[in-house]
Amino acid sequence: MTTTIQSRDIEFLKEQARRVRIEILKMLTAAGSGHTGGSLSAADIVTALYFYKMRHKSEDPQWPLRDRFVLSKGHAAPLLYTVLALTGYFDIFLLRNLRKIGCPLQGHPSSKLLEGVEVSTGSLGQGLSIANGMALGMRLNKIPSRVYCLLGDGEIQEGQVWEACMTASHYMLDNLCAIVDLNELQIDGKCSEVMRIEPVSSKWKAFGWHVVEIDGHNMEEIVQALDETEKIKVKPSVILARTIKGKGVSFFEGKVEYHGLTPTRAELELALKELGENG
Amino acid sequence: MGSRKIQDSRQPIESHSFFGEMVATRDAYGAALVELGRRNEKVVVLDADLSGSTKTVKFAKIFPERFFNVGISEQDMIGTAGGLSLTGKIPFASTFAVFETGRAWDQIRQTLCYSDLNVKLVASHSGITVGEDGASHQALEDIALMRVLPRMIVIVPSDGFETKQVIDTIAEYTGPVYVRLGRAKVPPVMPQEYKFEIGKSHIFNIGRDATVIAIGIMVSFALEARDVLLKEGLDVGVVNMSTVKPLDTVTLLQVAEKSKFIVTAEEHSVIGGLGGAVSEFLSENWPVRMKRIGINDTFGCSGTPDELLKLYGLTTENIITAIKSAL
Numbered sequence: 001m002t003t004t005i006q007s008r009d010i011e012f013l014k015e016q017a018r019r020v021r022i023e024i025l026k027m028l029t030a031a032g033s034g035h036t037g038g039s040l041s042a043a044d045i046v047t048a049l050y051f052y053k054m055r056h057k058s059e060d061p062q063w064p065l066r067d068r069f070v071l072s073k074g075h076a077a078p079l080l081y082t083v084l085a086l087t088g089y090f091d092i093f094l095l096r097n098l099r100k101i102g103c104p105l106q107g108h109p110s111s112k113l114l115e116g117v118e119v120s121t122g123s124l125g126q127g128l129s130i131a132n133g134m135a136l137g138m139r140l141n142k143i144p145s146r147v148y149c150l151l152g153d154g155e156i157q158e159g160q161v162w163e164a165c166m167t168a169s170h171y172m173l174d175n176l177c178a179i180v181d182l183n184e185l186q187i188d189g190k191c192s193e194v195m196r197i198e199p200v201s202s203k204w205k206a207f208g209w210h211v212v213e214i215d216g217h218n219m220e221e222i223v224q225a226l227d228e229t230e231k232i233k234v235k236p237s238v239i240l241a242r243t244i245k246g247k248g249v250s251f252f253e254g255k256v257e258y259h260g261l262t263p264t265r266a267e268l269e270l271a272l273k274e275l276g277e278n279g
Numbered sequence: 280m281g282s283r284k285i286q287d288s289r290q291p292i293e294s295h296s297f298f299g300e301m302v303a304t305r306d307a308y309g310a311a312l313v314e315l316g317r318r319n320e321k322v323v324v325l326d327a328d329l330s331g332s333t334k335t336v337k338f339a340k341i342f343p344e345r346f347f348n349v350g351i352s353e354q355d356m357i358g359t360a361g362g363l364s365l366t367g368k369i370p371f372a373s374t375f376a377v378f379e380t381g382r383a384w385d386q387i388r389q390t391l392c393y394s395d396l397n398v399k400l401v402a403s404h405s406g407i408t409v410g411e412d413g414a415s416h417q418a419l420e421d422i423a424l425m426r427v428l429p430r431m432i433v434i435v436p437s438d439g440f441e442t443k444q445v446i447d448t449i450a451e452y453t454g455p456v457y458v459r460l461g462r463a464k465v466p467p468v469m470p471q472e473y474k475f476e477i478g479k480s481h482i483f484n485i486g487r488d489a490t491v492i493a494i495g496i497m498v499s500f501a502l503e504a505r506d507v508l509l510k511e512g513l514d515v516g517v518v519n520m521s522t523v524k525p526l527d528t529v530t531l532l533q534v535a536e537k538s539k540f541i542v543t544a545e546e547h548s549v550i551g552g553l554g555g556a557v558s559e560f561l562s563e564n565w566p567v568r569m570k571r572i573g574i575n576d577t578f579g580c581s582g583t584p585d586e587l588l589k590l591y592g593l594t595t596e597n598i599i600t601a602i603k604s605a606l
Contacts, residue, residue, distance in 0.1 A: 068365075111394045119365060119396075123389040129355045130390060133362020133370075136347065140323070141366055160386070163355035171347070 005223050009052070013219050016086070017047040021248045022277050023082040023095060028262040031078075031098040034107065037245035037258040039079040041183040041216070042150060045241055046076075048222045049148055050083040058088035061115040067145050068118050068134050072127020073152035073181065074108040075260075080117065081105050089116035125158025127151065128178060132168050135176040135236075146230065149178045154186030157195045162207070168236040169208030177229045178209075178238040181216065183245035185256045201240055209238045216241025249274055297439030299467045304460040304495075305403040307439035309334025311446035312371060316342050319450060323363055325349060325372040327356045332462075333373040333403040353378045357386035357398070364397040369450055375409075376402035376418035376459060384424055391455045392428045399449050400425075401458040405435075406546030407574065407591055408463040408496060408584035417579040418459075423551025425457040426524045432456040432477060433524040435545075435553075437498040438467045441521060444475035452477060459495070461546075463584045466499045468519070480527040482534075486516030489540040489602045492531075494520055494553050497544035497572070497593065504598035515602060526556050528564070535565040540605045542570045546593060549573035570601045 020043050028034045046069075050056070054067040071080050078098065085092040097103035104113035108122030119130050131149035138145050155161065168176055180200065188194045197203075204211050210232045214221040222241070229237035245259070246252030249271040252263075263271055272278070294314055297307045316322050316338050323345045330336040330348060339346035347363075349356045353374055360370035372379070379402040380387070391398050402421065409417045425433045434449070434456065436442040442460065449456045473481060480492075483502065491501035501517045508515045518534060520527060534541060541561070543554035554571030561567055574591055588594055 119361065120389065120394040123385055126354075126358050126386055126390050129358025129386075130362040130365070132355075133359040134365055135362070136359065137323075137363045137366025137368050140345070140368065143366075160352075160354040160358070163349070163352035164358065167349050167352070167355055167359060170350075 010219050010223065013048055013051055013223070016051045017044045017219070018275055019086060020047050020079070020082050022272060022275055023086065023092070024078045025249070025263055025268055025271050027078055027082065027095040027098045029265065029268040030096050032262055033099060034078055034262055035075040035260055036252060036262055037185065037255070038073060038152060038181065038183065039076045040247045040249065040252065041243040041245045042076055042079055042181040043247065044217050044219060045179055045181065045222055046079050046083055046150065048219065048226060050087050052223060053226045054148065055145065058116070061089060065143060065145055068131070068147045070118055070127040070131045070134070070147065070149040071109060071121055072149050073124065073155050074121030076150070077107065077109045080109055084116040124152070124155040125160040128161055128164035129167070131176055131178070132164055132171070132173060135168070135173040136171060138175055145175070147176045149176070151178060151180050153180055153182045153184065153191050153197055153200070154194070156180060156197055156200070165204070165207040165209070172234045173236045174233050176236045177226070178236065180238060180240050181243050182240055183243045185245045185254070185259065187259050189256055204238045204240070208235055210235050211238055211240060213240045214242070216243035217247055295443070297443050298471055300439050301464050301466050302439035303462060303464045304436050304439060304442040305334045305462060307442035308401055308403070308446060308460055309337040311443045312338045313341055315446060315450055316345065319369065321367060321369045322450060323347065323368045323370050325356050325360050325370055327351055327353050327374040327378065329374050332375070335373050353383040354386045357383045358390050360398045361390045361394065361396045369397060369399070371399045371401055373401045373403065375416060376405035376421045377416055380418065380421040380424045380457070388428055392430045395430055395454060397453050399456045399458065401446070401460060403460045404462045405459045406461060406495065407579050407587045407593065408461055408546060410462070410584045410587065411581050413581040414578040419548045419574045419579060420551070421459060422523055422545070422547050422553065423555065426551065426556060430455055431524065432522070434477070434522050435459045435494040436521055437495055437519050438465055438469055440467060441469045441473070441475055445521070448475055448477060461496060463496070465496050468498045468502060475521070478522045478525045478527055480518050480520040480522065480530045482530060483517040483519070485534055485537050487514040487537060487539065488606055489513070489542060490516035490518060490534045490538040491542045491544055491598055492518045492520050492534065492553065492557055493544040494523065495546050497546060500593070500595040501544055501598055503595040504602070507595070507599055508602060513602070513606070520553060523553050523556055526560055528560055531557060531560055532565055535561055535567045538567065540568045540602065542572060542598060542601050544572040544598060547573050549575055568605060570605060572597060572601060
């Protein structure tokens with residue numbers, strides 16, 4: 001089966017990504033702490049997963065045939081919470097209580113507290129191994145579902161990522177798709193200055209993966225890449241998505257300090273205007 | 280091929296209990312896993328290139344499709360086991376205790392315990408009786424590392440008979456579990472009517488003069504020491520506290536009420552292990568004079584298991600001396 005996505009569907013996804021960005025900014029402003037830059041950089045990718053690619057049911061979060069999403073870069077929790085809320089896993093008003101005491105929306109995702117979160121993450125480098133295990137389990141269970149795992153580019157400095165890279169390739173996990181959000185920044189500065197990760201593409205290729213390189217903000221490319229990886233057999237796939245940290249808000253874009261800073265009220269107003277929303 | 284496997288699993292299973300056998304707990308584990316694998320299709324096993332030593336190789340040979348060697352990558356093994364559990368599998372992940380709990384501690388904390396995943400960590404080569412490989416391979420801190428983690432269950436079987444029961448029991452329990460096994464053969468200590476339950480220790484007897492609360496190989500030494508002291512007219516008891524977490528506080532209070540002196544004995548650091556756990560509880564609830572026998576805040580070294588047990592003061596004689604000098 002080949003899916004041909006219509007241009008109006010692309011427009012729909014772009015509109016969803018815009019809504020996702022708006023909710024991320026509102027929730028982070030309300031919270032007063034959290035990770036803005038890395039939530040915005042991956043917003044288009046995760047929107048495409050939840051609104052287009054993944055088979056999932058918010059009314060039945062444990063549906064055995066669902067596709068799985070592992071947010072290995074757990075600090076992008078605001079992004080995950082937003083897509084979960086917008087696809088019906090919980091009331092959108094809950095987003096206003098991000099990081100507040102008693103709220104299931106923890107600073108980093110907790111699967112014990114929030115339905116829809118497949119596994120708790122936050123300590124970087126661990127998600128791909130978990131995704132591998134899920135992919136192996138689905139294969140044993142003869143379930144044709146897929147596993148998607150989102151990693152940050154700074155995150156791939158963790159050694160465990162490369163252990164998991166070998167495992168996925170060794171066990172030929174073609175029901176697994178990793179996505180690396182290559183926004184080129186980490187807390188202490190540019191990845192190229194803190195700890196060089198390039199050449200990223202040839203590294204994954206050398207580990208035996210099918211590699212697709214895209215502009216991580218181009219919805220057509222994201223959709224095409226997700227469709228392509230589904231057809232790859234005998235090896236795992238990785239989508240290397242070139243992105244801009246803080247994407248969507250001009251004064252956050254490419255700014256390393258907005259890794260862990262949240263918008264002020266005034267910045268939120270300006271940001272919402274840029275996103276075409278009257279705050 | 281698939282249908283033949285199903286037929287195999289329906290054949291009557293001859294269970295090997297290991298009662299009364301002098302056997303290493305890791306060997307009992309290897310055999311128990313195979314029986315468990317036949318009974319329960321959900322059981323999968325992972326190893327990090329030590330399957331010959333941890334004895335998971337027996338399972339690997341019979342159920343290759345349910346065995347995953349991840350190579351020398353313990354952190355990845357823990358995460359992969361966690362992912363498998365999220366698809367309804369019951370993963371047993373094995374390697375040496377020092378690598379399982381030390382190398383992959385953050386993965387155990389963040390991925391397994393925080394998410395409350397149903398993964399069984401069964402580690403071999405714990406304690407000083409690893410022997411000749413030396414300090415790098417002797418886990419003397421693993422109980423402490425696992426005990427501190429919320430939701431983790433910590434079990435140290437004393438012999439092959441108990442190990443077999445522990446493995447069967449934890450497969451039925453949902454949540455993370457750590458089981459500490461040894462390399463060396465250990466004498467049988469548990470009676471035939473013994474039935475393992477998580478959190479319930481086995482009281483051989485409680486002594487008015489002293490009671491030794493022991494785990495692992497130290498249970499057999501404690502029983503020998505008791506028998507020597509009984510002949511000398513002292514009333515000494517022994518408890519096998521094989522579940523270190525959750526602590527059997529009911530038994531501890533019972534012992535503390537009746538015994539003048541308590542000795543803990545373990546093949547582990549005196550910091551943070553069984554001795555630590557017992558001291559923490561009793562000091563707050565029923566203070567009693569105590570002596571912790573274990574490794575005294577030091578690394579091990581190469582030698583035969585017997586030489587090392589003597590060198591580090593983990594013998595029957597050490598238990599006898601501790602009790603006599605206290606009374």
